[in-house]
Amino acid sequence: MNTKITRIFSAILVGLIFAIFSFIDIPAQDNRAGEEEAQLVTDGKSAILIEPTTFAVIYEKNADDRRHPASMTKIMTMILIMEAVKKGVISFDDTLYASEYASSMGGTNIYLEPGEGMKAEDLFKSIAINSANDSSVVFAEAIGGSVGNFVRMMNNKAKEIGCVGTTFKNPHGLPEAGHLSTARDMALMGAYLVNNHPEILEYTKIYEDYVREDTDKRFWLVNTNKLVRFVEGVDGIKTGWTNEAGYCLTATICRDNKRFIAVVMGGSSAKTRNQEIMQMLNYALGTYDVHNIYKKDQVIATYEDVSVYPAKYNVIITEDVNVLLKKGDKLKKITVEKNIDYKNLPYDNKKVGTMKIYYDGELIKEADLAVKEELKKAGYFKVFWEVLKEILLVSK
Known part of the structure; x- marks a missing residue:
């Protein structure tokens, strides 16, 4: 009798517990994360959040x-300016002159007069800091020879x-069909x-600076x-x-x-735009870690070849390879596939092959490989001597 009562009581208790918990909302961790991501951008019409070394997309909306x-637009303009400087097409010490067309630009400007000359670095600062449209045209004409040719360079x-999804029509971003x-x-x-x-x-x-500082203009x-002034780590x-x-x-942010x-893109105000940018950046900083797998110039393999000098040389990877993981997640299996052209070794530290890096079976990067040393073709005497050394070592 007691056993029967115990069974009935247990069944009632289990039923009560089930009924109670059926009314309690216990969200899963993934659901909470998804809800948080969904609230990152509600005002902006398009948005995206990425880690730039892996190109991993953390969040996107109509991206x-x-x-x-x-x-x-001036992000691309600045890229082409810096590449022109590195190639020696222009120098930041050069004086560049404003054309009548450059001086006619509307919107944000530093109000260059036709024929006015200014140091290229100051013009660049006016783009990077103040978003000057007239300075953008000065560079476009100096680097491309014409605005039209510079725009072709931008699109290429x-x-x-x-x-x-990008088509540029000008170097400054003023409205154009x-x-x-x-x-x-x-x-x-x-x-x-x-x-x-x-x-x-x-x-x-840089939050603030000057051009024409020692003049009456x-x-x-x-x-x-404004985030570069008020938020630690924001630098562009x-x-x-x-x-x-x-x-x-x-x-x-770094x-x-x-x-x-x-x-x-398409925010309703500067305030909400900045808020949503910071919501995304803070979410990334608080949720993810970047794990380095290979460092730039890390030696991947060492080889010997008596036909070159030095006969022993190192093959290195030419860029960092990282993996983006949520905090607390552990690294999974990493495998690689190396493809090196031993028959056509470069003699100027250029590309010698590629390496595919797989993370948990998925291809995450294909990086170039290069020879660390400056190789030279070995002369006949050098080849003979290297072979002789090998014979002597084997015979010992």
Whole structure:
């Protein structure tokens, strides 16, 4: 009898527990994360959040919708300027002169007069800090020979980077039919900038400066990206606004050896745009860690070849390889496939092959490999001597 009562009581107790817990909402961890991500951008029409060394997308909203980029266009303009400087096409010490066309630009300017000359570095600062349209045209004419040719260079570079939704019509971003980009493409341009031309950030992080400082036409430059002043680690990149574009920003933050890039396009105000940019960046900083797998110039393999000098040489990887993981997640299996052309070794430290890196079976990177040493073809006597040494070593 007691056993029967116990069974009945147990069944009633289990039923009560089940009924109670059926009314309690216990959200899963993944659901909470998804809800948090969904609230990152509610005002901006398009947005994306990425880690620039892996190109991993953390969050996106309408990231492939084509929209007016406004002055975020100048990210590409700055990239081409810096590449022209590195190639020696122009120097930051050069004096560049404003054409009548450059002086006629509307919007944000430093009010260059026709024929006015200014040091190229000061013109660049006016773009990076103050978003000067007239300075952008001065560089376009100096580097491309004409604005039209410079715009072709911009579009070619965009394709090279992997931008598929971008068409530039000018170097400054003022409204023009067909001048369009996407949040994803702007993030790719931002990643290209920080990965290949980080020196640009030395300018975009400046909050205020001057041009024509020692003249009666002293002009105060104030950064259009207020986050560089008020948020630790924000050091770029470019704001944008027109009636057609709304409030736009491609921003980057570097903190705790982690860098992230966030883009908002079509915001209703500068305040909400900045808030949503920071919501994305703070989410990335608090949720993710970047794990390094290979460091740039790390030796991948060592080989011997008596036909070259030195006969023993090292093959290195030419870039960092990272993996983005949520905090607390452990690294999984990493495998590689090396493809090295031993028959056509370079003699100028150039590319000698590639290496595919797989993370947990998925291809995450294909990186170039190069020879660390400067190789030279070995002469007949050198080859004979290396072979003789091998014979002597074997015979011992």
